[in-house]
Amino acid sequence: MNNLLDILNKSVNYLEKKKIENSRITAEKIFSEVLDMQRIMLYANFERILLEEEMEKIREKLNSVIQRNSENTDFNVSERENGNDNLKSLIDKSTVYLEKNNISEAKLITEIIFSHVLNVDRMLLFTLYKTEVEKDKLDKIRNYIQKIGKERFPLQYLLNEQEFYGRKFYVNKGVLIPRQDTEVLVEEAIKILKKDKIQNPKILDIGTGSGIIGLTVALEIPDAKVMGTDVSEKALEISEKNKELLNVENIKFFKSDLFENIEYKKFDMIISNPPYISDNEIGVMSEDTLLHEPDEALFAENNGLFFYYEICRNGMDYLQNNGYLLFEISYKQGEIVREILKKAGFRNVNIIKDMQNNDRVIVGQKQIEKNEV
């Protein structure tokens, strides 16, 4: 039978036999690309008969995944090659391996790993080029390099850190890796708080994840009182850990599904970088994100708009008059989220662009005139 479900299941088995990790998600991603269909829709169309050319494309893609995996397993950085395994040759070998596996910035990633494991500043690695590397450290390096090349494991999860707004944050697979784009959101929040000179501003960060937004605002605006919330227990453990590492006192984290456990109703600012990716964008997402970052930090129903509707609908009740609502948005969502904010009654709605000149942040203000109250 050539129906979608049969072929999908066969493909998963085939990938499993070839020892491809995450075989189901890998196969689903291939199907969703070739058939131009959201991943969840594959199962709703399980009886669809595939065309010969679709099967051919799927076969090609499956084989290229397998091919890439077999190249990966060839890699063994600890093998001696004519006694040449000094640091320089190990770095070169690792870089080539990552390049062969289509990892961008292979040299930089390699150097970061070596410098981390050897505990040497990256810029000074060259001073050790002729030395040999101890076996236990080499094993660690090999494990890291393979995890990145073969499993698409993000570097930040391996090293448990990501820099944000000039500070180092602890991260692991329980939270989204902080993105540089989110600095635009934080910068805008800080700009508004400084401009309005609000005394002891009360700020709510919804979906705090690793805590980057709330913690950065708390550190930059020391007289602020910040609350960070998340539904994920794992995320809350990590944000607490970052609070301790960065020694922040003016923030509290607690569990809440959106506004469920929030009693305070006079915030000066609500900030959120909610999940905003829709299921039909799965085909364009990078494998490292898709395979390793938490789904609940990324995907949102209703075409990625669920959280904007929910937070706008309730946000008004939780803000002081003149309080602000700030969101990170995807580059495609600017106009539609503007409408959502306006319909919910927010005024002075403004979109801010990121470094690539894409829409990235949206701000609205609760402004109720005296005669409207």
Ligand code: SAM
């Ligand atoms: N604020 C972090 C950042 O900017 O890196 C994480 C943002 S991540 C895109 C979205 C976060 O929202 C995740 O930590 C996820 O656990 C959380 N989340 C998902 N659904 C939620 C809900 N119903 N209520 C509160 N938080 C939620």
Ligand code: GLN
């Ligand atoms: N910007 C992130 C990404 O593209 C998604 C973050 C989010 O959904 N808020 O992977």
